[in-house]
Amino acid sequence: MKLHEISDNAGARKARMRIGRGIGSGKGKTGGRGGKGQTARSGVRIKGFEGGQMPLHRRLPKRGFSNAPFALKLNEINIGSLQKAIDAGKLDPKATINAETLVKAGVLRRARAGVRLLGTGELKAKITIEVWGASKSAQAAVEKTGGSVKLLAPKREPAEPKGKNALAALGKSKKPKGKGGEAKSAEDKGAEGKGAEGEQGETTA
Numbered sequence: 001m002k003l004h005e006i007s008d009n010a011g012a013r014k015a016r017m018r019i020g021r022g023i024g025s026g027k028g029k030t031g032g033r034g035g036k037g038q039t040a041r042s043g044v045r046i047k048g049f050e051g052g053q054m055p056l057h058r059r060l061p062k063r064g065f066s067n068a069p070f071a072l073k074l075n076e077i078n079i080g081s082l083q084k085a086i087d088a089g090k091l092d093p094k095a096t097i098n099a100e101t102l103v104k105a106g107v108l109r110r111a112r113a114g115v116r117l118l119g120t121g122e123l124k125a126k127i128t129i130e131v132w133g134a135s136k137s138a139q140a141a142v143e144k145t146g147g148s149v150k151l152l153a154p155k156r157e158p159a160e161p162k163g164k165n166a167l168a169a170l171g172k173s174k175k176p177k178g179k180g181g182e183a184k185s186a187e188d189k190g191a192e193g194k195g196a197e198g199e200q201g202e203t204t205a
Contacts, residue, residue, distance in 0.1 A: 072113040074132055075099070079141050080121015081107065082129075093125040114152060117142075 019027040033040045048055045085091045090105040099111040108115070114132025119141055127147040134142075139149050161169050 072132075074114050074116045075102075075108050075110075075112050076116050076118055077102070077107065078118045078120040079123040079138055082127065083121060083123050083125060086125045086127075093127050096128045096130060098130040117149065123147075 017027060018025070020029075020031040022028040030040065038044055038046065048057055050056070082091065082097070085102075085105055085107050086093050090107065091097060091101065095101065099108070099115050102108045102115065103111055117129065117131045117134035117138040119135050119137030123141045123145055125147075126145045127142060128150075129142065129147070130150045130152060132152050134149050134151060142149050160166070
């Protein structure tokens with residue numbers, strides 16, 4: 001048997017339907033396009049057209065937010081892949097490992113927006129690595145061997161409360177003010193109450 005004599009099972013390859021080759025084929029004359037009209041012409045885009053009324057995809061409300069256009073495209077690498085590269089001599093564990101060194105070593109194809117370190121695999125070498133982000137398990141594995149992880153991503157500041165949450169925060173911060181405009185403590189209120197009782201006792205006597 002030769003390569004050109006090998007054939008697939010019967011029915012595996014199906015010939016395409018040749019349209020417009022005469023009425024005897026069943027797909028001749030109009031070629032499956034029907035009679036005259038817009039769809040009989042080429043270059044027609046009427047998907048979703050509903051005769052002039054508002055199409056369904058425009059009637060439905062558009063809600064929600066997608067972060068896809070703003071998301072950072074990061075390279076993900078496991079600590080097991082780093083150990084394999086170190087064992088193969090591609091990476092020097094004594095030098096600082098970052099996106100540039102990983103690309104030069106052939107571990108990554110391109111740097112993109114940064115590197116995210118993940119904790120799958122086993123790390124034996126003591127390394128110093130600079131990455132955009134890292135999982136807790138990956139950080140623990142690097143620190144366990146005596147290495148260190150430097151995160152390049154900026155720290156997120158806590159967002160300011162908005163709407164009802166902002167009003168609630170303002171309500172908690174406000175304290176009841178006395179006549180002088182200063183907030184009175186519980187001790188001051190107690191002292192005032194005792195003084196009032198003493199004055200009443202003197203008047204009655």
